Ligand SMILES: Nc1ncnc2c1ncn2[C@@H]1O[C@H](COP(=O)(O)OP(=O)(O)OP(=O)(O)O)[C@@H](O)[C@H]1O
């Protein structure tokens with residue numbers, strides 16, 4: 001569960017990136033977050049990841065009150081979040097398998113469990129057979145799916161994707177979207193930040209439109225709001 005209550009975010013230079021966000025996302029929902037450049041989309045993600053703190057209001061995620069969360073508890077909190085970054089952020093010298101396994105190693109998962117889980121996640125994202133490739137030996141769409149596999153590695157309850165289709169071609173965009181929907185059907189909450197009107201209109205999911213730090217539209221089965 002994600003609950004923003006009148007959340008404001010001012011950056012240290014005085015920019016008011018969010019001017020009072022009220023947004024409730026239930027477990028298992030699929031939400032597109034749309035808006036023009038500078039609207040505050042990435043700021044929302046940074047607050048969810050607790051890379052940034054809210055300036056005022058209240059933000060509760062999975063029973064964690066993020067403004068009260070101690071720094072030492074942040075890693076534990078983040079374990080329930082899986083993030084796919086626009087630029088993938090894969091380790092270039094690790095294979096596909098190792099990139100996914102590493103996410104599990106850092107939280108101390110036993111080797112036996114890693115060896116069982118990584119192949120199954122790679123199958124979920126249609127990457128079976130690519131285990132031993134390095135990131136520069138696979139396509140952009142495949143790299144994107146490695147990033148998604150890694151986001152899923154620790155069985156998070158929420159998947160957040162920032163412009164997941166920004167760097168890949170339309171066919172690959174459809175594939176990554178199908179995967180995100182499949183993951184949503186498996187019960188996970190999925191938040192997708194995107195500019196792509198075509199995708200948003202096609203999938204008819206909940207669409208939250210941001211403009212200058214405010215939510216101006218929030219509709220289920222919505223279309224891309226052309227004004228934002
Ligand atoms: N670290 C920062 N310090 C100061 N201002 C920032 C910082 N990060 C973002 N901003 C400002 O906050 C506002 C919202 O930025 P944000 O990155 O959330 O936008 P966005 O919707 O993700 O845009 P884009 O589509 O270009 O990625 C913008 O005015 C931006 O300039």
Ligand SMILES: [Mg+2]
Nearest residue numbers: 038041042043
């Ligand atoms: Mg952004």
